[in-house]
Amino acid sequence: MGLKQVGLLDQEQRCPVILVLDRSASMAWATRTGKIPIEELNKGLAVFKKAVQEDEILAMRVDVAIVTFGPVELCQNFVTIDRFTPPQLQASDVTPMGEAIEFAIDLAEKQKAFYREQVIPYYQPLIFMITDGQPGYGYKEGGQEAALEKALLVSQRLKSLDSGKGSKPKLTFFSIGVQGANMSILRQITPAKRPGETMDRVQKLNGLNFTELFQWIAQSVGQAARLGTQARFTPTSALSSNN
Amino acid sequence: MTWKAIARFCAGTKHKKRNIGCQDYAAWELLKDRAIAGVVSDGAGCAKYAAQGAEIAVKTAISSIKRSFEQLNPVLVDTNTLVPYCNQPLLFVSKLCRWFFSLFGYKQTNQVSFLGEISDSQTREIFNLALEQVRLSLQQQALKRQCSIDEFACTLLAFIATPSWIAAMQIGDGFIVVRQPNNNYQLLFQPQKGEFINEVAVFVTSDHVKNEMKVQTFPGKHKFICVSTDGLELVSIRFRDFQPYQPFFQPFEEYMETIDDPEQETDIEDFLNSEQVNRRTNDDKTLLLCFYDG
Numbered sequence: 001m002g003l004k005q006v007g008l009l010d011q012e013q014r015c016p017v018i019l020v021l022d023r024s025a026s027m028a029w030a031t032r033t034g035k036i037p038i039e040e041l042n043k044g045l046a047v048f049k050k051a052v053q054e055d056e057i058l059a060m061r062v063d064v065a066i067v068t069f070g071p072v073e074l075c076q077n078f079v080t081i082d083r084f085t086p087p088q089l090q091a092s093d094v095t096p097m098g099e100a101i102e103f104a105i106d107l108a109e110k111q112k113a114f115y116r117e118q119v120i121p122y123y124q125p126l127i128f129m130i131t132d133g134q135p136g137y138g139y140k141e142g143g144q145e146a147a148l149e150k151a152l153l154v155s156q157r158l159k160s161l162d163s164g165k166g167s168k169p170k171l172t173f174f175s176i177g178v179q180g181a182n183m184s185i186l187r188q189i190t191p192a193k194r195p196g197e198t199m200d201r202v203q204k205l206n207g208l209n210f211t212e213l214f215q216w217i218a219q220s221v222g223q224a225a226r227l228g229t230q231a232r233f234t235p236t237s238a239l240s241s242n243n
Numbered sequence: 244m245t246w247k248a249i250a251r252f253c254a255g256t257k258h259k260k261r262n263i264g265c266q267d268y269a270a271w272e273l274l275k276d277r278a279i280a281g282v283v284s285d286g287a288g289c290a291k292y293a294a295q296g297a298e299i300a301v302k303t304a305i306s307s308i309k310r311s312f313e314q315l316n317p318v319l320v321d322t323n324t325l326v327p328y329c330n331q332p333l334l335f336v337s338k339l340c341r342w343f344f345s346l347f348g349y350k351q352t353n354q355v356s357f358l359g360e361i362s363d364s365q366t367r368e369i370f371n372l373a374l375e376q377v378r379l380s381l382q383q384q385a386l387k388r389q390c391s392i393d394e395f396a397c398t399l400l401a402f403i404a405t406p407s408w409i410a411a412m413q414i415g416d417g418f419i420v421v422r423q424p425n426n427n428y429q430l431l432f433q434p435q436k437g438e439f440i441n442e443v444a445v446f447v448t449s450d451h452v453k454n455e456m457k458v459q460t461f462p463g464k465h466k467f468i469c470v471s472t473d474g475l476e477l478v479s480i481r482f483r484d485f486q487p488y489q490p491f492f493q494p495f496e497e498y499m500e501t502i503d504d505p506e507q508e509t510d511i512e513d514f515l516n517s518e519q520v521n522r523r524t525n526d527d528k529t530l531l532l533c534f535y536d537g
Contacts, residue, residue, distance in 0.1 A: 002494050002497050002498045002501070003494055003495070003498055003510050003511075003513070003514045005490075005494045006490070006491055006494045006495065006514065007488065007489075007490025007491050007494075008478040008479075008491065008519065008520070008523055009477065009478050009479060009480075009481060009488040009490075009491060011477050011478075011481070011482060013440055013477065112438075119482055119483045120482075121440040121477070121482055122439065122440060123439055123440055123441070124439050168437060168438070168442065170438070196289075226257065226525050227257060227288075227441070227525075228439055228440060228441035228442065229289075229439065229441060229442060230288045230289065230441070
């Protein structure tokens with residue numbers, strides 16, 4: 001039968017993912033269980049790579065980048081998953097959260113411009129921020145207020161991009177709070193879920209279950225890299241939204 | 244000497260997983276004077292009644308197009324003279340001779356009723372009317388269910404083809420690919436997409452749809468027509484330059500040529516549901532194929 005010979009065109013389509021990771025000093029403080037958040041986070045990044053690679057379609061479509069703060073740095077520019085080497089992050093500095101989000105938004109825009117230039121079809125960018133604190137510039141006078149102010153300012157832009165008010169949504173943003181994170185500030189900064197979505201965009205990580213967190217991230221990206229704007233993000237036991 | 248056609252639409256794996264049916268719809272109908280009409284629609288994933296929207300749109304559009312077409316007045320022409328006379332001086336002479344003999348009562352045997360030409364304004368009128376009626380039908384359904392017409396959002400691709408031209412329209416994404424003898428496959432309109440790959444720029448329910456609707460008449464004999472929704476776009480249309488991928492379309496054309504009555508066969512849905520296709524797309528998939536045998 002002739003239809004067995006139908007040739008299917010192989011065309012790239014990309015799904016950009018940005019992980020915005022807090023490596024402020026507190027990430028190195030051991031919890032009561034003796035675990036150190038930054039170490040668990042590093043292990044989680046390896047889990048992420050493995051989980052993405054296990055999903056054939058996802059492995060073909062994902063471009064991953066990592067932004068760390070603070071200071072805000074492009075730890076890993078966009079790469080395909082096979083070329084992604086999970087970094088070993090060291091906790092170091094303060095928490096310029098607003099600047100980090102702003103950096104990630106600009107990075108997503110730049111990457112989209114690149115796709116357009118190359119005529120590569122792409123999905124909506126996904127940004128996952130993981131933090132254990134709140135915006136802060138350290139102990140200098142007024143550091144907390146200034147950092148919060150900046151974060152709230154950036155959050156205006158973030159929210160309009162995510163909700164797509166007046167146009168269509170341009171990206172999807174999740175905040176994950178690790179133990180010690182100021183959840184109420186995260187809730188102020190993070191966009192609300194869109195109509196029809198079941199999962200809140202602010203989630204608290206239970207314990208330091210980074211393994212499951214990154215499996216969930218990979219699974220969510222898998223949704224987005226197949227269904228785009230119709231992706232349905234489903235809860236996981238590692239995360240809770242009512243803390 | 245006529246058209247062979249088949250319309251098939253199958254639910255994608257993303258809908259099967261969620262126990263949602265197919266939200267694509269497609270249909271074709273033979274018209275008088277060796278013409279054929281085909282319509283395809285893809286219900287928007289975000290719309291509550293996407294499947295109903297697509298089905299209503301297709302059924303309404305095809306009956307509207309049929310009605311409009313029947314009202315056009317075909318001209319009686321000789322089947323041998325469909326080629327422009329300027330290129331065929333001998334044909335012109337033979338036509339003249341036949342006309343001369345016909346004055347003395349000789350009957351022409353190969354004369355058929357035939358719609359030789361259609362103007363762009365006629366085409367636009369036909370499709371504008373079809374669009375209006377589709378929107379009206381959807382509006383009625385929305386009233387019945389007390390919801391917004393946007394809950395029936397869908398794309399719309401339609402065409403009328405005769406042995407000497409094809410008139411087509413498109414709202415949203417998906418594609419109409421045709422081929423004339425001795426020519427390459429040709430994409431009639433670029434899919435109307437939003438920024439992201441699965442985003443559609445315009446639906447039949449959008450506010451300014453009439454301005455966004457693409458309509459055009461393409462002269463010439465088109466032997467092969469393929470209409471589809473976005474589910475198969477990436478495997479068949481090269482996005483870099485919007486060229487149809489010949490290895491995709493050619494087997495379908497050859498298939499249509501060899502099979503007597505394609506609607507009786509299951510090959511097309513077998514293909515749409517095949518592992519090789521599902522590996523590449525999880526969306527609903529549609530193929531409306533026409534082949535002019537003559």
